[in-house]
Amino acid sequence: MNAALRKTLATTAISILSLVSLLPFYIMIVMGTYKNEDLFTRIVLLPGNYLLQNLKTVSASRFDLVYMNSLIVSLSSTALSVFVSACAGFAFAKHDFRHKNKLFAFILLTMMIPGQLGIVAYVIEMRYLQLSGTLLPLILPWIANAFGVFWMTQFIRSAVPTEVLESAKMDGCSSVGVFFRIVIPFIYPAITTLSLLVFLWSWNNYLLPLIIVNKPELFTIPLGITSLGDAYRTDLAAQILGLTLGTLPVLVLFAIGSKSFVRGLTAGSVKG
Numbered sequence: 001m002n003a004a005l006r007k008t009l010a011t012t013a014i015s016i017l018s019l020v021s022l023l024p025f026y027i028m029i030v031m032g033t034y035k036n037e038d039l040f041t042r043i044v045l046l047p048g049n050y051l052l053q054n055l056k057t058v059s060a061s062r063f064d065l066v067y068m069n070s071l072i073v074s075l076s077s078t079a080l081s082v083f084v085s086a087c088a089g090f091a092f093a094k095h096d097f098r099h100k101n102k103l104f105a106f107i108l109l110t111m112m113i114p115g116q117l118g119i120v121a122y123v124i125e126m127r128y129l130q131l132s133g134t135l136l137p138l139i140l141p142w143i144a145n146a147f148g149v150f151w152m153t154q155f156i157r158s159a160v161p162t163e164v165l166e167s168a169k170m171d172g173c174s175s176v177g178v179f180f181r182i183v184i185p186f187i188y189p190a191i192t193t194l195s196l197l198v199f200l201w202s203w204n205n206y207l208l209p210l211i212i213v214n215k216p217e218l219f220t221i222p223l224g225i226t227s228l229g230d231a232y233r234t235d236l237a238a239q240i241l242g243l244t245l246g247t248l249p250v251l252v253l254f255a256i257g258s259k260s261f262v263r264g265l266t267a268g269s270v271k272g
Contacts, residue, residue, distance in 0.1 A: 025247070032241030039236055050237065057228065057238040058245070065217060066224030070203055070246075073135055073220060077142035077202040078195050084143050085194060089152025090183055094165060104153070111146045116207070123211060137212045138220070142202060148194055155190040156183065192257050200250055221246040 031039060034048035091097070092104050126137040160183055168178050184191070206222040213219060219227065225242040228235050 036237040054238045054241045070221040073138045074202040076139045078199045081142040081145045081198045085148030085152045088149045092153040093156035160186045
């Protein structure tokens with residue numbers, strides 16, 4: 001088998017797998033263009049003519065406000081989580097301090113505990129701090145991101161040469177200056193990867209907003225989608241259209257940062 005034939009077969013196989021992977025997204029988009037009742041009578045493969053009515057249903061539910069709430073929560077969670085994780089990872093990877101290994105082991109231990117176990121205590125804490133009527137309870141958990149600290153620690157250990165940091169300190173650069181001027185450029189792939197992951201997790205988070213949020217004006221995308229309809233009828237077509245609109249930012253982000261995402265997943269495992 002020559003190289004041209006192998007390349008053609010590989011391209012064909014990848015194209016088929018890509019089409020199969022994209023088929024659910026296509027079906028989701030098409031289902032948002034039909035009446036709710038039509039979804040139960042046949043399998044829809046071609047676009048329908050009920051898109052505008054479903055858009056009106058989605059717009060009437062103040063979906064723009066829901067979208068803005070999700071953007072505020074996800075962007076704030078991503079920025080704070082990445083910054084704190086990078087700072088903690090730098091400290092664990094390149095600094096020596098008392099009980100460092102024990103503290104790092106404790107952080108790893110928290111990754112093994114399901115977050116659902118502490119959600120009741122977290123709700124009580126937010127009520128005690130009088131933060132229940134805000135978006136802050138949806139942002140704060142991401143600041144203490146154990147996976148982010150572990151990820152940044154491992155990446156900085158392998159990707160940032162200690163000699164470069166020592167040279168910068170000999171030239172009079174402070175620890176803060178070393179972090180922002182030296183470390184950050186080295187770990188850009190890790191920052192991109194962690195940013196995409198945290199944004200995705202925060203954007204799709206359903207359980208915590210369901211328990212914490214008690215005002216419709218604070219709903220995020222998952223809650224906004226489930227609220228479409230009324231007490232007597234669930235409008236699945238409008239919900240699917242809302243799901244399509246809610247998926248677009250994630251698809252755009254991954255399309256833009258896919259190369260950095262993959263590079264961040266692999267670069268930290270290669271030394272040198």
